[in-house]
Amino acid sequence: MAASMREVAALAGVSMGTISNVLNRPDMVSETTRERVEAAIAQLGFVRNDAARQLRAGQSRMLAVVVLDARNPFFLDVAAGAESVADANDLLMVLVGSGESEDRENRQLRLLMEQRVQGILLSPVGENIPMLDKLDRQGTPVVLLDRGSRTPGRSSVAVDDVHGGHLATRHLMDLGHRDLVFVGGPPSIRQVRDRRAGALDAVADSASTRMSTIWAESLSIEAGAKAAGRILDMTDNPPTGAVCANDLLALGVLQEYIQRGLRVPDDLAIVGYDDIDYAAGAAVPLTSVSQPRAELGHAAAELLMEQVNNQGENTFRQLTFTPSLVVRGSTDHGWRGARA
Known part of the structure; x- marks a missing residue:
């Protein structure tokens, strides 16, 4: 059975409030006390119940990326770019595939809304996305990924x-x-x-x-x-x-x-x-x-974090990248690694 905060407090000889400060506001605790608590945590193998903390805060530590096909290497590379931003912000990134199904996409967005994710990068299947209004009302930022936004109130990152x-x-x-x-x-x-x-x-x-x-x-x-x-x-x-x-x-x-x-x-x-x-x-x-690919995901995640960190402010932006042609043997007999 997992050790509790109360057991850690008893072993370290401190109050429950001190344990909470060590976990959430370590700068408020003296170095000596913090080291004693950390030693007790290590000895008991205590793991914090992040789900309970998130429930109280009303928000998780997750960033979600919802794409058309999670098996497609293109979206895996895009997600890798987004994950670098999630890591820098101490967030867990989850990758979800809609399977090119609007019904599945709406179901996944509803589940993510219930999980109180910090934000969502969405490569949508169709034009009609009923869950977007609900996510907006809940205050969950959504940035369109690999698809331009047609409204000024939605950030997006796309390619021409x-x-x-x-x-x-x-x-x-x-x-x-x-x-x-x-x-x-x-x-x-x-x-x-x-x-x-x-x-x-x-x-x-x-x-x-x-x-x-x-x-x-x-x-x-x-x-x-x-x-x-x-x-x-x-x-x-x-x-x-x-x-x-x-x-x-x-x-x-x-x-x-x-x-x-x-x-x-x-x-x-x-x-x-x-x-x-x-x-x-x-x-x-x-x-x-x-x-x-990676730049798309990185840029979209950066826009998402702007909204997470500046809620209530108009931080919406639409970014568009220009593609290029890489010429190889499927069109060119004389292919030598050319790029157009």
């Missing part, structure tokens, strides 16, 4: 995905591809829609270029493999170039083509999005639109 989609498509067009396909995940996800909009903007600049769209069921390797089969079924003006909404989709397309004995980029040039670590290590190194 329209520009990224344009960048990827323009690259394929510059290589001579005129029959293109955009492979995207659920259209409910704004990042996917923005990347497609940028791709279509690039195509609109060329009367001889066409782009079709394949909507995948998710932003996963498995969904990408299924999309590859649908691309191969397009016998009228078959695409020679594919722009994928993320790297996992792109890797699924690439793997399926290779397994069917086809060649990349000869039979299909492929561009992904995110530039996760797996992109460079693919069977054919993947050309990808690069986002500053």
